Amino acid sequence: MRFTQTAEYALRALTHMATTESDVPYRAADLSEATGIPIHYLSKIMRRLVSAGLLESQKGHGGGFRFARSLKKIRFADVLEAVDYETEPSTCVFGWGECSPANPCPLHPFWSRLKDDFAEWAHAHTLDDVRTGGLAA
Amino acid sequence: MRFTQTAEYALRALTHMATTESDVPYRAADLSEATGIPIHYLSKIMRRLVSAGLLESQKGHGGGFRFARSLKKIRFADVLEAVDYETEPSTCVFGWGECSPANPCPLHPFWSRLKDDFAEWAHAHTLDDVRTGGLAA
DNA sequence: AAATCAATGGACTTTGATGTCGATTGAATG
């Protein structure tokens, strides 16, 4: 059970923003400082979050990053997908080209359950839930 | 939600063995043929499964690999751990050194749930369940 | 004993993820 480093960083940075909620935009340098994510790499990730529409950015003095929409509308799945971490992988672990409920590989039922649990998890929780500090219903 | 390629291969190879159950030992070359896993890489993985105690190997003519114990006693977790895929990762996604129920990072409750679900999954299912074709209770 | 077969082990290469760097762009400030 693991994320990619990139996916983990994305979640970490946005979680930090969600749980501190400042009026002034977050500078990459400060985020890096606060989260321990290497600044240049973080910058790259932030760009992806911007182009995915999760964040807005502002250049120049006083600039930085803000959320582009309500925290309630940013699910873990949105964050993960923004950095190309699949929340609903379709390829068969067993290596079959065709692997479906109709034509299942031996691992299908097991893998499906795990996949579905994960997808549910990723889609059910938002950054607002994180801010609130509890698990959503 | 993803495994490493190595972990996936390990599960795939053992699943193939479990679902075909032959009297003669499985040769790496045949397994490679049947599963699509590159032979040399598969050989490496098989070695790890041997040294983890899941398989027995026999060199020379007529040799190959067999299960070292009952399929009922080989859980997914055993397979994954044999190739260093952690089934119960302890490091904090948020990057905290100390992250526990007593001192939780903002992502702790969410991440914990996912981790626990995965660990449960990995420990609950065995290769015998795969052979049988159904989900264990 | 010789030949063959099949796993073992180590060295090596390739690839993609991760991480670093410097130049550029756009915005705010004095």
Place this chain on the structure above:
DNA sequence: CATTCAATCGACATCAAAGTCCATTGATTT
């Protein structure tokens, strides 16, 4: 307008995972 600040972008470097190769070991067959 010049300076500074901070995101953007592309090029490059590094590292671990994945994959290849070959010589060696141990067992079997003739």
